[in-house]
Amino acid sequence: MTTTAQVFHLKQRPKGLPQVSDFELRETPLKALAANEVLVENLYMSVDPYMRGRMRLMPPGSALFGAAVGRVIASEAPAMPVGSAVLSGRSWHSHFVEDAAALTLLDPNLAPLPSYLGVMGMPGLTAWGGLLITGEYQDGETLFVSAASGAVGNLVGQIAKLKGGRVIGSAGSDEKVARLIEDNGFDHAFNYKTADPLTELKRGAPEGIDVYFENVGGAQLEAALTHMRPHGRIPICGMIAHYNDDGVATPGPRNLTETIYKFITLKGFVVSAFESERDRFQEQMSSWIASSAIQYEETVHEGLDQAPDAFISLFTGGNSGKMLVKLTKD
Amino acid sequence: MTTTAQVFHLKQRPKGLPQVSDFELRETPLKALAANEVLVENLYMSVDPYMRGRMRLMPPGSALFGAAVGRVIASEAPAMPVGSAVLSGRSWHSHFVEDAAALTLLDPNLAPLPSYLGVMGMPGLTAWGGLLITGEYQDGETLFVSAASGAVGNLVGQIAKLKGGRVIGSAGSDEKVARLIEDNGFDHAFNYKTADPLTELKRGAPEGIDVYFENVGGAQLEAALTHMRPHGRIPICGMIAHYNDDGVATPGPRNLTETIYKFITLKGFVVSAFESERDRFQEQMSSWIASSAIQYEETVHEGLDQAPDAFISLFTGGNSGKMLVKLTKD
Numbered sequence: 001m002t003t004t005a006q007v008f009h010l011k012q013r014p015k016g017l018p019q020v021s022d023f024e025l026r027e028t029p030l031k032a033l034a035a036n037e038v039l040v041e042n043l044y045m046s047v048d049p050y051m052r053g054r055m056r057l058m059p060p061g062s063a064l065f066g067a068a069v070g071r072v073i074a075s076e077a078p079a080m081p082v083g084s085a086v087l088s089g090r091s092w093h094s095h096f097v098e099d100a101a102a103l104t105l106l107d108p109n110l111a112p113l114p115s116y117l118g119v120m121g122m123p124g125l126t127a128w129g130g131l132l133i134t135g136e137y138q139d140g141e142t143l144f145v146s147a148a149s150g151a152v153g154n155l156v157g158q159i160a161k162l163k164g165g166r167v168i169g170s171a172g173s174d175e176k177v178a179r180l181i182e183d184n185g186f187d188h189a190f191n192y193k194t195a196d197p198l199t200e201l202k203r204g205a206p207e208g209i210d211v212y213f214e215n216v217g218g219a220q221l222e223a224a225l226t227h228m229r230p231h232g233r234i235p236i237c238g239m240i241a242h243y244n245d246d247g248v249a250t251p252g253p254r255n256l257t258e259t260i261y262k263f264i265t266l267k268g269f270v271v272s273a274f275e276s277e278r279d280r281f282q283e284q285m286s287s288w289i290a291s292s293a294i295q296y297e298e299t300v301h302e303g304l305d306q307a308p309d310a311f312i313s314l315f316t317g318g319n320s321g322k323m324l325v326k327l328t329k330d
Numbered sequence: 331m332t333t334t335a336q337v338f339h340l341k342q343r344p345k346g347l348p349q350v351s352d353f354e355l356r357e358t359p360l361k362a363l364a365a366n367e368v369l370v371e372n373l374y375m376s377v378d379p380y381m382r383g384r385m386r387l388m389p390p391g392s393a394l395f396g397a398a399v400g401r402v403i404a405s406e407a408p409a410m411p412v413g414s415a416v417l418s419g420r421s422w423h424s425h426f427v428e429d430a431a432a433l434t435l436l437d438p439n440l441a442p443l444p445s446y447l448g449v450m451g452m453p454g455l456t457a458w459g460g461l462l463i464t465g466e467y468q469d470g471e472t473l474f475v476s477a478a479s480g481a482v483g484n485l486v487g488q489i490a491k492l493k494g495g496r497v498i499g500s501a502g503s504d505e506k507v508a509r510l511i512e513d514n515g516f517d518h519a520f521n522y523k524t525a526d527p528l529t530e531l532k533r534g535a536p537e538g539i540d541v542y543f544e545n546v547g548g549a550q551l552e553a554a555l556t557h558m559r560p561h562g563r564i565p566i567c568g569m570i571a572h573y574n575d576d577g578v579a580t581p582g583p584r585n586l587t588e589t590i591y592k593f594i595t596l597k598g599f600v601v602s603a604f605e606s607e608r609d610r611f612q613e614q615m616s617s618w619i620a621s622s623a624i625q626y627e628e629t630v631h632e633g634l635d636q637a638p639d640a641f642i643s644l645f646t647g648g649n650s651g652k653m654l655v656k657l658t659k660d
Contacts, residue, residue: 217586217587221586236586236589236590239586239587239590249584250584251581251582252581252582252583252585252586253582253586254580254582255579256566256569256583256596258598259566259597259598260566260567260569260598260600261598261600262598263597263598263600264597264598265595265596265597266586266589266595266597267589267593267596268588268589268591268592268593268594268595269590269593270593273593
């Protein structure tokens with residue numbers, strides 16, 4: 001039986017874009033199981049942009065953490081026997097000991113295990129709730145979503161298409177832009193690094209935007225505000241353009257006055273807002289997955305030692321779909 | 331009988347802060363009355379910050395317009411005999427001919443005539459609806475209002491006090507700040523020209539802000555976002571700091587990411603949103619006025635020729651309370 005775990009710690013708080021040298025892999029002894037505890041071997045872990053914000057608050061030296069899917073390899077908890085698949089908040093660990101009450105049992109028959117870190121998990125619920133609840137998206141409306149190749153953004157666009165909408169997306173490479181149109185059925189897409197967002201929004205949504213699902217901030221928010229329709233809504237899921245601001249913060253949009261005469265609402269949210277709707281979400285999403293109505297992509301880095309690179313690539317455009325780290329060899 | 335009117339026209343679109351030379355007073359013949367028309371002599375007119383935005387759109391040479399209170403001096407409309415007091419959209423005119431259907435008959439016994447341009451009129455409805463409807467202000471919450479000596483802002487703060495709230499206001503001079511506390515009962519107030527807004531908000535609202543009634547933009551919005559409580563609301567009534575931006579727009583707040591983890595809503599509105607609630611508003615406001623629960627102040631410039639100066643002083647801090655122009659000598 002394994003008696004030690006490999007665990008990534010935050011060596012120092014990143015300045016600006018995180019570097020591999022900000023992370024440190026340590027070997028840590030595993031404690032013996034008490035009653036109701038299980039030993040879990042992680043199979044997959046998630047890396048997500050929100051972790052960058054957490055790194056501003058964590059004391060240097062802390063163990064990193066976040067969503068992971070693993071398998072119980074030793075158990076003192078009758079409800080979670082050896083072999084159970086579980087969702088935990090213990091990513092960046094090869095193994096860990098945890099009270100069974102802190103883990104969620106997963107059904108591998110409802111959806112593939114890694115999907116519980118993506119389309120069936122936090123990013124899926126974020127996309128679904130942010131669009132339909134916070135954004136109050138109505139069937140047939142025109143949607144603009146930034147970071148549309150990302151785990152959340154891509155689902156947002158696909159859900160709006162399923163609801164009969166017109167969908168415009170932005171992404172960071174011509175290849176990603178082509179896939180938004182060819183693979184995901186977006187009506188218009190553009191490369192935010194080379195195209196002018198306002199020109200592209202006017203082209204893609206000549207009658208204006210009803211909902212802008214905000215993942216990025218900066219010039220895209222400014223262009224969206226200019227091109228919103230009256231009573232438009234902007235659910236603010238993230239502002240990745242601002243996450244690595246240290247010291248000198250990036251200015252916000254110069255045209256917030258657009259909100260006044262157009263009655264525009266901007267509303268920030270995090271996924272916890274939709275916890276009470278999780279069952280309804282999982283039911284709808286698993287049926288969309290089963291009927292292939294929703295496509296999803298995973299970028300998988302192999303090996304726990306690759307986790308820092310996987311995380312950093314979230315900010316450098318190296319990912320497509322949900323970014324995962326696979327911790328075990330098949 | 332008068333056969334000509336004095337009418338202010340927009341000579342040229344202002345660049346930045348409007349100048350007296352952007353306005354031109356012309357003498358214009360008055361047409362003869364047709365059926366259902368009345369000739370009105372204006373008594374009071376309103377000048378309001380929103381007119382600055384309109385001047386970006388109006389063709390140079392156009393006659394200016396806005397809210398005014400006048401008296402019918404000739405009538406072909408049975409419902410509006412000579413002597414009737416009326417509200418019109420024909421400010422910047424000494425006299426005008428208008429269809430009676432375009433005018434609102436006023437009751438001088440319910441409230442004084444000039445108050446229909448202020449506390450009983452558009453600014454009053456803006457304050458009341460923006461705070462209670464758009465801002466969803468709840469009894470006892472902590473409010474921050476900028477431009478708190480202005481016609482709208484001052485009422486917003488007073489209404490929140492009537493509802494048991496803690497109220498912090500900002501204004502542009504130490505004298506105005508003192509009056510917010512001494513005359514209006516605000517809990518804390520500061521001079522935004524000399525004090526740091528974040529420091530003042532922490533001092534005045536140690537437990538954070540529930541509602542920020544936004545009239546200004548710029549550094550005060552940024553400080554408010556930082557100091558908002560979870561689920562805070564920011565009704566956006568105006569952003570006077572940005573109205574005279576021409577060419578180089580002032581950047582927006584650098585910390586819109588604050589909205590995300592705090593579930594903050596920003597929502598633009600204009601007074602037309604509350605038209606269906608006008609009766610309920612007038613009933614409540616007139617009873618507050620009758621019981622002296624609401625105080626209001628008017629700054630009155632005398633003579634139509636002073637209208638451009640009155641308007642410009644909205645942007646240079648020269649007003650206190652509702653800014654009016656009195657067109658006739660008593």
